Amino acid sequence: MAVGKMVFALILGSIGTLVLGFLAKWVDRKVTARVQWRVGPPWYQPAVDCIKLMGKETVMPAVAQGTGFLITPLVGMAGACVAVTMLWVMNLELGVGFVGDAIVVMYMFAIPALTTILGAAASGNPHASLGASREMKLLLSYELPLTIALLVAIIHTGGSFRIGQIVGAQQEGSMVFMSISGVLAFLVALLCVQAKLGLIPFDMAEAECEIMAGVYTEYSGPPLAVIFMTRFMLLAALPIFLITIFLGGVQLTGWPVLASLIKFVIILVLITLIRNTNPRLRIDQSLRFFWYMLTPVALLALGLALIGRQYGVGWL
Amino acid sequence: MSDWMQEIWTFIHHPLMFPMVVTALAGLIAYMTARRAADISRFVSLIACVVVLVLTYRLFAGDFVELDVTWLALNDLNLSIAMSNGKFGSLIAMGAAFFGLLIAISAIVAEKGEAEEGRFYAFLCWTLTGAIGAALADDLIWLLICWELVTLCLYMLLNLGKGDSPTSAAKTFGMIGFGDAAMLLAMVLIGATEGTFRINELSIEVDSPLTYICFILFMIAALAKAGAVPMHTWIPTAATDASAHVMALLPASLDKLLGIYLLATFSLRVFTLDTAMRAVLMIIGAVTILAAVMMAMNQHHLKKLLSFHAVSQVGYMVLGIGTGVPIGIAGGIFHMINHSIYKSCLFLTAGAVERQTGTSEMNRLGGLARVLPVTFMCCTIAALAISGIPPLNGFVSKWLVYQGCLSAGSPLAILCLVAAVFGSALTLASFVKVLATVFWGPATTDVAPSGGVEGNGKFALALPMVVLAVLCLGFGIFAQWPLNNLVIPALVDVGVPQTPLIIGNEAIEVSGLSLWGPVPATMLILLGVLGGIGLYLVGKVAHVRVANSFVGGEVLDDESVLKFPATSFYRTVEDMPGLGQALSDGGQGVYDVYRLGGRYGGSLVEVLRNLHSGVLSLYVSWCLVGVVIIALYLMAVL
Incomplete structure (x- = not known):
């Protein structure tokens, strides 16, 4: 792709995802409010929150490493922007991607978590350090089953790391979800996404009532606004990622728009419901959950997918 | 000049021999002046390193030359000094000279005034003699002699360390020596069955028990040198007492270059492997990645932590070569180059930290980013590179290895792929711990700074680190250049059946265009950061108020409670059922x-x-x- 087009895609993709993220956050808050028998905020509330934070002063702890503390949220947002741009472009123009772009997207989605950890460490706050340690362990715990789940989809769609091919194969044939291993892998990936978003039951890195805001304790003003925006973008992008890998991709033309939108909202509401109906796990519990429970499930799915490929049984 | 003098002159002046002669002589001078005039040994070895770098570069870039001098002929037994500048071998030789030069520069300051300074330089030169000889050797026995010289120099260098270094040096010598003995046995077997010791003339199909044994013996030698599981335990043991420079020179770079060179040459060019042997290599690779990185996570001695990573990363190289797919092999060899770069850099930063504070215990370190900004920057870049974060060099080579696993396609390859991807996340985890506890967080009070390392014009200490960190960036962002100019010639040299350049669509992507485009990706990330800075400027980011850390209104008598100790960072993992027990067993050497x-x-x-x-x-x-x-x-x- 030409450079100009790429920059254009980045700007459009990021802003589009951000807007979608504001709306997704609103859906999340609205559903949460309904679950808790409240009315909930108006649709523009998440955006207004961010704008307000932009005008506030920045409080910096005396022991913090200033540059690292302030720059990490920006790098995290940049990582998220590149990830969502790639996701959009590869969904909408199936031929554009390159070999292994799925791995790049996975890595890019890990960058916000990484910068959160580094920023927390730079803030020098003990609660933040505790949160950073938990966030890192959480990243470790879900990365393993998520990788395996992704591989299941790759095996179903012809064994390529290229998102364009993963989506294309699903649109020509059937969705990855339409098989036993696909369902298992999707469920595993859904829980991993829950953890990636840092939502209950996997919010131990911020755990407000326990370690204040954990990794975000010392953040305020514009840096906090940037962190919020990054998280909103992820809230929109990760369900899209799931749709891309397991549910046949996102399409923005004709009737499939509606199908894509319905899938998106269903995943979003599922995530919100999980977060509203579960208590928080401890970090050791979630490590055990992901490594000792979900990983075997994911491996089972991988085995089924490999057997299915070997003997040409599509529904496995 | 008489005839024999003329002959000797031609011999030592031969382009393949000359680098070895230069370093051997420089080492001799350095050794003789070690006690009386360390300045001379420093100067001589620096000059020798520069000269050798130029000479080996000319070998790499120049035409094919050969050297063949028989020094013992007994009936059938024909022993000769045979060397040639194959692309792969001369690449390794050039790499050895490059790292030798950087370490020598760094040692100007770091080793200055040490009792054994002169001998350090002597052994450094002789290590290069051995490494260059082994890389260019075309005769098995000559290869073994040079190889053994490197082992011996490593032993001597480790012996110069502090504390319990004689014990760890002996362990190193024992383990690598075992590998070398295995290699000798394999050579004798090959010599007896094939009737030649010339590497270029050998082409052995692995199908009979004898050929299996030969290959496994060579594999043991290569893996002991490179440090793959289960022959890896000398590296962590050596790391505690040896100086960071020795670690940066040998286990981090030269031993990897030589070990993987041997493995690649023998598993691709000399032997033709069957699927079973490839599977063995892949399993060794995957186990090495995971086992070593798990151990690394729980370390709280900086150099020991790095040394476990020096083991873990070998797994990617072995795995890549084991896939038998050109892309995977390219990844393995590129990873070897990249690993040497970032691991040397990391050990040098560890050396700077140790020099500044007098300790490598991570629990006693903290807040060094302010004291050592250059070290901190280099360490961050190298740490992100080793964790395979795009757009750094580690990402590209790991990505090639992943692609190789996927192309290999077997269920085993897929499982190894999972291990490789997950190992990368674990690597990131342990380096996050390093950055968080060593460079950030509250500064430690009980460690007295011993003179500014970076101030006082200590340019020589910073230069090698900066060069290596820049290489991490450069080889990542402009990955096509090293792939086309260093890796692919090496691939062609070991006779990879189809080079990635000519396989077809997918492969053309490997050598350039629509592969992972590091340049545009980097640009996009930078653009994203710039956009964020714009947001900051729109907001009131300039209105900074400095306040005390927020700890819920608690009044702190003692600021040290703010410190989050390195030991508790991953305690949860240590407490996991099953896994924790295995890790604690590993720590006690049950699997050694x-x-x-x-x-x-x-x-x-x-x-x-x-x-x-x-x-x-x-x-x-x-x-x-x-x-x-x-x-x-x-x-x-x-």
Whole structure:
């Protein structure tokens, strides 16, 4: 792709995802409010929150490493922007991607978590350090089953790391979800996404009532606004990622728009419901959950997918 | 000049021999002046490193030359000094000279005034002699001699360390020596069956028990040198006492270059592997990645932590070569180059930290980013590179290895792929711990700074780190250049059946265009950061108020409670059922083949010792038994 087009895609993709993220956050808050028998905020509330934070002063702890503390949220947002741009472009123009772009997207989605950890460490706050340690362990715990789940989809769609091919194969044939291993892998990936978003039951890195805001304790003003925006973008992008890998991709033309939108909202509401109906796990519990429970499930799915490929049984 | 003098002059002046002669002489001068004039040894070895770098570069870039001098001819046994500048070998030689030069520069400051400074330079030069010789050798016996010289120099260099270094040096020598003995055995077997010691003439199909044994013996030698599981335990043991420079030179770069060179040459060019042997390589690779990185996560001694990563990363190289797919092999070889770069850089930063604070215990370190900004930047770049974060060099080579696994396609390859991807996340985890506890967080008070490292014009200490960090960035962002100019010539040299350049669509992507485009990706990330800065500027980011850390209104008498100790960072993982026990066993050396060998070997020796009772009649009866057996054998044969 030409450079100009790429920059254009980045700007459009990021802003589009951000807007979608504001709306997704609103859906999340609205559903949460309904679950808790409240009315909930108006649709523009998440955006207004961010704008307000932009005008506030920045409080910096005396022991913090200033540059690292302030720059990490920006790098995290940049990582998220590149990830969502790639996701959009590869969904909408199936031929554009390159070999292994799925791995790049996975890595890019890990960058916000990484910068959160580094920023927390730079803030020098003990609660933040505790949160950073938990966030890192959480990243470790879900990365393993998520990788395996992704591989299941790759095996179903012809064994390529290229998102364009993963989506294309699903649109020509059937969705990855339409098989036993696909369902298992999707469920595993859904829980991993829950953890990636840092939502209950996997919010131990911020755990407000326990370690204040954990990794975000010392953040305020514009840096906090940037962190919020990054998280909103992820809230929109990760369900899209799931749709891309397991549910046949996102399409923005004709009737499939509606199908894509319905899938998106269903995943979003599922995530919100999980977060509203579960208590928080401890970090050791979630490590055990992901490594000792979900990983075997994911491996089972991988085995089924490999057997299915070997003997040409599509529904496995 | 008489004839024989002329001959010797031609011999030492031969372009393949000359780098070895230069370093050997420089080492000799450095050794002789070590006690009296360390300045001379420093100067001589620096000059030698520069000269050798130029010479090896000319070998790499120049035309093919050969050297063949027979020094022993007994009937069939024909031993010769045979060398040639194959692309792969001369790449390794050039790499060795490059890292030798950087370490020598860094040592100007770091080793200055040390009691053994002069000898350090001497051994450094001789290490280069051995490494260059081994990389260019075309004769098995000559290869072994040079290879052994590197082992010996490593032993001597480790011996210069502090504390319990003689023990760890002995362990190193024991383990690598075992590998070398295996190699000697394999060479004798090959010499006997194939009738030649020339590497270029060998082409062996691995199908009979004998060829399996030969290959496995070579594999042991290569893996002991490179440090893959289970022959890896010398690296962590050596790391605690050895100086960071020695670690940066040998286990981090030269041993990897040589070990993987040997593995690649023998598994791709000399032997033709079957699927079983490839599977063995892949399993060794995957196990190495995971086991070592798990151990690394729980370390709180900086150099020891790095040394476990020096083991773990070998797994990617072995895995890549084991896939047998051109992309995977390219990834393995590129990873070897990249690993040497970032691991040397990391060990040098660890050296700077140790020099500044006098300790490598991560629990006693903290807040060094302010004191050592350059070290911190270099360490961050190298740490992100080793964790495979795009757009750094580690990402590209790991990505190639992943792609290789996927192309290999077997269920085993897919499982290894999972191990490789997950190992990368674990690597990131342990480097996050390093950055968080060593460079950030509250500064430690109980460690007295011993003179500014970066101030006072200590340019020589910073330069190698910066060069290596820049290489991490450069080889990542402009990955096509090293791939096309360093890796692919090496691939062609080891005879990878189809080079990635000519496989077809997918492969053309590998050598350039629509592969992972590091340049645009980097640009996009930078653009994203710029956009964020724009947001900051729109917002009131300039309105900064500095306040105390928010700890819920608690009044702190002692600021040290703000410190989050390195030991508790991953305690949760240590407490995991099953896994925790395995890790703690690993920490106590339950899986250490050296320790196990010592224990069971000791019992065996004890049995033999008990046979020596000193009773003459018993000895005579043993002799009689022997004579009877020989007589029976002779009767049967005749």
